[in-house]
Amino acid sequence: MNILTKTADGSNTLFNETVGEHYHSSNGALQESKHVFLEAGLKFAIAQKDENEISVLEVGFGTGLNFILSFAHCEENNIKLDYTGIEAFPLSKEVMEQTGYEEYVSSTVWQNFFSKYDDALNNKQSLSSYCELEIANTTLANFKSSTKYDVIYFDAFSVQHQPEMWTDEMIAHTCSFLNVGGVFVSYSITGDLKRAVKSCGLKVEKLPGAAGKREMLRAVKQS
DSSP: OEEEEEOTTSOEEEEETTTTEESSOTTOHHHHIIIIIIIIIIIHHHHHOSSSEEEEEEEOOTTSHHHHHHHHHHHHTTOEEEEEEEOSSOOOHHHHHTTOGGGGSOHHHHHHHHHHHHHHBTSOEEOSSSEEEEEEOSOTTTOOOSOOEEEEEEOOOOTTTOGGGSSHHHHHHHHTTEEEEEEEEESOOOHHHHHHHHTTTEEEEEEEOSTTOSEEEEEEEOO
16 A cells, blocks of 8 residues: 655655555655756766667656656657666556646646556557657566666665665666666665676766765766
């Protein structure tokens, strides 16, 4: 069961009773998503590329907040976005609608996402001339793809509540889908995560964290 919860910046999140944790930071769901994934991840990666297109793999699609913010940014800036989310337990449209996240993007972006959400589960959907979305309804361990991505959003529940997502093996599996020069971002920056990412040939950078966290991790895959 998921319980709607208001966070410190006024945006909502959901508390997953099965896992025992919120989908987003209680210090600010919107603030965290923008700071960690949009600013430190997507916008940084776009700035490194010559062409106006970007591919994103998100580990933990959850409420879709990271996606709709990414979709809105790319739509506004004429950037083609190819987005894949991994989600073993997709939320229902009824639950997602309760989040109120349509406030943070245009009505067109929200409706294009919301109307195609169910269809995007395991089937790539064109949401606009600039955006394609697929949500892989599987576990990270079972996810397979021939695609290499420009950005990875690692947004799993915390290691305290979902340790199996943060093992060296799972981090290596995740990083195997990253292009050379690609960017890996996460709200977390534990010593184990830094070592695991470095062992995959990524250069780690510590950045100021979102509200309530001192630091976050960004890493770039070296040639």
